[in-house]
Amino acid sequence: MLEINRVQLKEIETKLEETIKRLNKLQKNVFNSEIIDNADFIQLMKISSSTAKNWRNKGIIPYTQIENKIYYKINDIELLLDKHYRSFK
CATH class of the missing domain: 1.10.238 (Recoverin; domain 1)
Structure with a gap:
């Protein structure tokens, strides 16, 4: 069984937030061009x-x-x- 500790979970959350920010920025860039x-x-x-x-x-x-x-x-x-x-x- 795979266990994820709090530190690993926080790292995953941080990476997801960064990915969401990058996607939102890409979407906004379409209308800025x-x-x-x-x-x-x-x-x-x-x-x-x-x-x-x-x-x-x-x-x-x-x-x-x-x-x-x-x-x-x-x-x-x-x-x-x-x-x-x-x-x-």
Whole structure:
């Protein structure tokens, strides 16, 4: 049987807290950047690549394409969200 003493438990808690802080910082960094690529956009919006392509083709979201790489401005994503925001009545 594996026993964990208080010191070991405290070390685990500290490492978990540090990991959570790093993850939170990474999430905040997405919105601090000015542009993101298509993979980050898909992950951020929780959509499929075909949905992202449809939105681009329909003109729902502006984008920049350099060769095969697609980029979005964070400001444009925020505008998209604001435009489609529905508040409670």
